[in-house]
Amino acid sequence: MKLLYYCLAFALPALSASTDDDSKKAKTAHKPCTIKSPTSGAFFDLTPISVVLPEEGRKAHKDDRTESWHARGYDYPANFTINFCAPVVEDVKDVVGVDERLWRNVSAFYKMGGRTYSIGQQNSEPVFRGRKLILNYTDGSPCTSTSSHFTYSQRSTRPSLQPREIIGGDRGDKHRGHDDDDDDDEKKQKGQPGKNADVRRKSTIISLLCERDPLSPLATVAFVASSPDECTYFFEARTSAACGGIEAARQQLGPGGVFGVM
Missing domain, CATH: 2.70.130.10 (Mannose-6-phosphate receptor binding domain)
Structure with missing residues (x-):
C-alpha cells in the first residue's frame, strides 16, 4: 500500500506538470x-x-x-x-x-x-x-484611376468630374499640374512609384x-x-x-x- 502512495506521489506531479505544459502549448500554438x-x-x-498540389513523386488521389x-x-x-x-x-x-x-x-x-x-x-x-x-x-x-473595367449601368449615371483650376495659378500652370497627375497615375498603374508612392x-x-x-x-x-x-x-x-x-x-x-x- 505504501508503495502505491509513493508511486502516486511521484506520478501526480509529473502529470500536473505535463498538463500545464500542454495547456501552455495549446494557448501559444496556432494552426x-x-x-x-x-x-x-x-x-x-x-x-x-x-x-x-501533391508533392512531386506522390501519386495524386482521385479526389485531389x-x-x-x-x-x-x-x-x-x-x-x-x-x-x-x-x-x-x-x-x-x-x-x-x-x-x-x-x-x-x-x-x-x-x-x-x-x-x-x-x-x-x-x-x-x-x-x-x-x-x-x-x-x-x-x-x-x-x-485603376478610371472606371475602365466596369460595364455596370450605374457607371453611366455618374457625373463627370473635371479637374479643378489651381487658385492663383495661370492656365499653363494648371495644365502642367494636370499632366503631372496623369503621369503619376500612369506610373502607379504600371506598378512604379510616382511622386506619391502610396499606391x-x-x-x-x-x-x-x-x-x-x-x-x-x-x-x-x-x-x-x-x-x-x-x-x-x-x-x-x-x-x-x-x-x-x-x-x-x-x-x-x-x-x-x-x-x-x-
Missing part, C-alpha cells in the same frame, strides 16, 4: 487557416478547402483537386480564380503592378484583355466580424457560410460585387468547413500513462 469563434467557442478549420476555385463574374467582364489560405495553384505570370517575386503568392486573380490582375496576396489567418467568418486578401494589383491596391473579402447539405460540393464560390473604384472585391463561399466544430485536443499523458509511470 494556420484555423480560428475559434470568440462568441460560440466553435472551432473552424478551412484547410479542407485549401487547394494544394488540381485547380483553384472559380467564380463567374456575370455582369463583371471577367471571371475569378481563388484559393483559400494559400496561393492559387495555377502558374500566374505577368501580374499587373506586382513584383515578379510575389507572383507565386497571389491567392485571387482575374484576367482581362490578355492581362492578369491580382486581387490579393496569400493570407492564412481568417477573422471574425461579429458572427461572420471572413478571409481577407490585400496588396493586389494597383487600383492603392486591389483586395478581396470572402465571407464563408456554412453549408450542411451532404450532397453539396466541398465549396462553392460566388462573386457578390466590387467597389466602384475597382479596389475591393466581395465573394461568398459556401462550405461545410465553415460550419464549425470541436477542436481535437492532444493528451500526452493519460490515465494509462500514470499507471505506466507507476
Whole structure:
C-alpha cells in the first residue's frame, strides 16, 4: 500500500506538470487557416478547402483537386480564380503592378484583355466580424484611376468630374499640374512609384457560410460585387468547413500513462 502512495506521489506531479505544459502549448500554438469563434467557442478549420498540389513523386488521389476555385463574374467582364489560405495553384505570370517575386503568392486573380490582375496576396489567418467568418486578401494589383473595367449601368449615371483650376495659378500652370497627375497615375498603374508612392491596391473579402447539405460540393464560390473604384472585391463561399466544430485536443499523458509511470 505504501508503495502505491509513493508511486502516486511521484506520478501526480509529473502529470500536473505535463498538463500545464500542454495547456501552455495549446494557448501559444496556432494552426494556420484555423480560428475559434470568440462568441460560440466553435472551432473552424478551412484547410479542407485549401487547394494544394501533391508533392512531386506522390501519386495524386482521385479526389485531389488540381485547380483553384472559380467564380463567374456575370455582369463583371471577367471571371475569378481563388484559393483559400494559400496561393492559387495555377502558374500566374505577368501580374499587373506586382513584383515578379510575389507572383507565386497571389491567392485571387482575374484576367482581362490578355492581362492578369491580382486581387490579393496569400493570407492564412481568417477573422471574425461579429458572427461572420471572413478571409481577407490585400496588396493586389494597383487600383485603376478610371472606371475602365466596369460595364455596370450605374457607371453611366455618374457625373463627370473635371479637374479643378489651381487658385492663383495661370492656365499653363494648371495644365502642367494636370499632366503631372496623369503621369503619376500612369506610373502607379504600371506598378512604379510616382511622386506619391502610396499606391492603392486591389483586395478581396470572402465571407464563408456554412453549408450542411451532404450532397453539396466541398465549396462553392460566388462573386457578390466590387467597389466602384475597382479596389475591393466581395465573394461568398459556401462550405461545410465553415460550419464549425470541436477542436481535437492532444493528451500526452493519460490515465494509462500514470499507471505506466507507476
